[in-house]
Amino acid sequence: MAQIILHPAMKPKREFFKPPAIEIPHPSGTGHIPIAVSSIVIEELAKAGRRVPLFQMWSHIVGEMPPINNAYHYPQIHYPDAVLNSIQHAHACYKGVKRPLNKEDDGGDVYVYIISTPQTVEWKSDMACNVALVDSPPNTVFTVHVRPASALQIEAAGLWGAATKWEFVDADAERPTLPDAYGTRYSETVWEREG
Amino acid sequence: MNNELAFEAWLSATYKPAAAYMQDSDCVEYVAEDTVCVYQRIDEALTLVYDETGFGLVGFKLKGFRNFFEHVKEDIGLTEGHFVELCRVLEQVCLKGGEEHIGDARRKNAYRAAEKIAKRDNVQIDYKIAA
Numbered sequence: 001m002a003q004i005i006l007h008p009a010m011k012p013k014r015e016f017f018k019p020p021a022i023e024i025p026h027p028s029g030t031g032h033i034p035i036a037v038s039s040i041v042i043e044e045l046a047k048a049g050r051r052v053p054l055f056q057m058w059s060h061i062v063g064e065m066p067p068i069n070n071a072y073h074y075p076q077i078h079y080p081d082a083v084l085n086s087i088q089h090a091h092a093c094y095k096g097v098k099r100p101l102n103k104e105d106d107g108g109d110v111y112v113y114i115i116s117t118p119q120t121v122e123w124k125s126d127m128a129c130n131v132a133l134v135d136s137p138p139n140t141v142f143t144v145h146v147r148p149a150s151a152l153q154i155e156a157a158g159l160w161g162a163a164t165k166w167e168f169v170d171a172d173a174e175r176p177t178l179p180d181a182y183g184t185r186y187s188e189t190v191w192e193r194e195g
Numbered sequence: 196m197n198n199e200l201a202f203e204a205w206l207s208a209t210y211k212p213a214a215a216y217m218q219d220s221d222c223v224e225y226v227a228e229d230t231v232c233v234y235q236r237i238d239e240a241l242t243l244v245y246d247e248t249g250f251g252l253v254g255f256k257l258k259g260f261r262n263f264f265e266h267v268k269e270d271i272g273l274t275e276g277h278f279v280e281l282c283r284v285l286e287q288v289c290l291k292g293g294e295e296h297i298g299d300a301r302r303k304n305a306y307r308a309a310e311k312i313a314k315r316d317n318v319q320i321d322y323k324i325a326a
Binding site: 016038040041044045046047048049050051052056068098099107120122123125130134136137138139140145147152162164165167168169170180181185 | 202205206207208210211213215216217218219220222226229230231232233234235236239240247248249258259
């Protein structure tokens with residue numbers, strides 16, 4: 001049977017604002033769980049015109065380049081050896097953000113996954129492609145907040161929960177693969193695999 | 196955003212900075228540039244946002260916003276129909292922090308920096324979104 005080979009400049013068949021469900025390491029440290037990215041957060045970022053966090057959602061949560069024209073071809077010409085790590089490569093997980101969150105007083109149901117990624121994605125004004133590969137900010141780690149479906153009151157449909165926040169944060173001075181003050185900023189260490 | 200042309204326009208548009216309330220993480224975030232950002236936690240209420248160099252302050256995030264706003268909206272004297280000036284909310288966070296802020300230079304300076312940006316860019320959020 002003939003194989004269809006897409007031209008590398010073609011846009012991948014994904015809807016930018018509807019990323020697929022993804023499997024991430026279970027908070028228990030064994031096995032995987034299916035999660036979505038919060039559609040509310042996607043909509044809020046879209047309305048605010050924030051393209052960079054949405055590009056980062058694709059690269060560091062879904063684990064794919066953002067589905068826009070030439071994203072699978074053009075940025076790699078300028079940065080052929082770029083490495084984008086995603087939540088699949090998380091090396092630590094914490095629970096509880098120790099701050100009020102909606103009706104909760106301690107954000108105790110939030111799981112925070114920690115990722116080290118040498119490169120990341122940014123928006124740039126370019127007729128050929130609006131995404132570029134760049135080095136991650138120095139001395140930082142990427143964090144993804146995941147909340148269980150029960151806390152978000154979403155229709156689960158087999159999903160364990162949803163990613164509700166993702167961002168680069170300062171790395172700890174003594175253990176640079178972990179967030180600054182990791183020992184006190186979260187309620188509980190769920191697992192650490194290195195660092 | 197289903198329309199391909201609308202999406203392409205969104206993708207290539209000039210960024211217009213505006214405060215956004217993030218319901219699932221209960222934060223109000225303002226960044227002046229749509230760039231790779233680094234989030235520096237100051238305390239349970241405030242995070243400063245830096246650009247990719249880690250040196251240029253581009254915004255701030257107020258965490259636990261709805262939870263906090265419930266407690267202070269009457270102090271600020273706001274009712275429906277208002278736009279909430281975030282510099283006033285930051286002042287209230289400082290007041291509620293009281294003694295803790297007075298003796299902590301790092302926190303005091305961080306709040307001052309966030310207030311400065313909020314005033315400079317006249318950062319506001321719709322009361323209906325905040326309440």
